[in-house]
Amino acid sequence: MANQDYPLTGLFLKGRLRHAMTPREADVLERMICGSERFSRPHVIARRGDLIERSTMLVEGFVLRCINEGSRRHIVSLQVPGDFVDLHGFALKRLDHDVVTIGPTKVAYVEHEALAKVVRDLPHLTRLLWFSTLLDAAIHREWIMSMERLAADGRLAHLLCETWRRLELVGLGDRHGFGLPLTQADLADTCGTTAVHMNRIIRKMRTQNIVDIRSGRISVPDRGVLERTGDFDPAYLYGPGSLAVGREMDQS
Amino acid sequence: MANQDYPLTGLFLKGRLRHAMTPREADVLERMICGSERFSRPHVIARRGDLIERSTMLVEGFVLRCINEGSRRHIVSLQVPGDFVDLHGFALKRLDHDVVTIGPTKVAYVEHEALAKVVRDLPHLTRLLWFSTLLDAAIHREWIMSMERLAADGRLAHLLCETWRRLELVGLGDRHGFGLPLTQADLADTCGTTAVHMNRIIRKMRTQNIVDIRSGRISVPDRGVLERTGDFDPAYLYGPGSLAVGREMDQS
């Protein structure tokens, strides 16, 4: 999985522009890590409004970005291993949302001071870091699209297709599905529906043989069917062969 | 409005981190412009999948970012003057959406080559540019939230509150409303509903004295009522007094 030489940052941009990263840049990135931590229970990495001074690389497991409004929680992003989950906090300084681990996770930290040095001295690596934050923005846009045009079953299918593909891009693929430690209520908060309705949708899709979701495991009998249900086109993930291009970024 | 010294880029980051920009950086930015153009009809600035080599600063008017799916169009972003509307194209190289002007507009162009020089030589300005792309991402997240939790009338109210506030941040405010050259169908594509339903919502809100929308003009009798309808909290816009902080970015 993660390269032996880069046990903590080896998945960063894997499947995207990692090939454009020089060994020296990869070394710099790995050495920037100032510590790592494991969590088995949900843990709040950063809270909305906090002034943050380090960013977090997700090494294993999943992280949610969410905004709590009174009694309701809204999930605006799901991060997978290799994601620099709050790198945007480096430029924003305060986050507009919470960052929370879910399921067993491992994270690594980078001081903003170290990132400032990169921006000062390593323009090409800076552009790669910038790219990774824009990838998140592209995913945000696709979620907006998904909400605008799809009903609840399509949104769920789209979310699952996206997550599966993102896991594959960093080498965590699985032929028949993947693990995802989200409850039905979590999925509802991600798809903008209620837990009750999500439950019915999940059951309907189970009987229709589109996808089977139970105890943190997503099983997909026929990927094409799931992708059609979610009207899924992975171009926006900037993986190989899509919008992310071969060599434009290689020299800087 | 736009500073005399910076007729094309004077609104960039105004109300946000423009105070953190040195006069020299402002000069560099203004001189990076390699041309400007006016449009009175809708004009496609960039198309999804195009390999782009320059980015566009919006000087006057409005720009939509949208994705067309078969016969349906989905608007994922609305840009106001001062926005560097496709700066993310500098790092992404290809866009996942179209960029289209709406109403009478004026835009200015910057070659990516010039941006690459900035990344190489001007780390502080680089961070400001990066920040501006992350501001867009924060707005994306708020749109996701809006779709997840609000019905059509709330979404419309939220969109109008946001746009109004963004215009004010760059000094284009107006006490009783603002101009916005979007048709009811455009608003529907932005709020993820149909033109028919948007029409009914608009009428309902008109009779309820929440907002009056006609011929490209948004009139708001009581701003508090509109903001409550859209459950609007402007913190995510990183304007003065919200998440965007005083001095953190001033030195770099």
Added chain:
DNA sequence: CGATACGTTGATCCATTTCAAGATTGGTGG
């Protein structure tokens, strides 16, 4: 004057919310 885009309206159907309650599961301490 006719073309074309935009706004308005009604009727019907389906998706989704809401409220309320019960079943299942996993984990904890006695």
Added chain:
DNA sequence: CCACCAATCTTGAAATGGATCAACGTATCG
């Protein structure tokens, strides 16, 4: 090991929001 608790999942019925189809009014512009 069992009893219990809390979280999660499941189900039903009633009310609502929004989509859809179809039609008509109304600018505006060459």
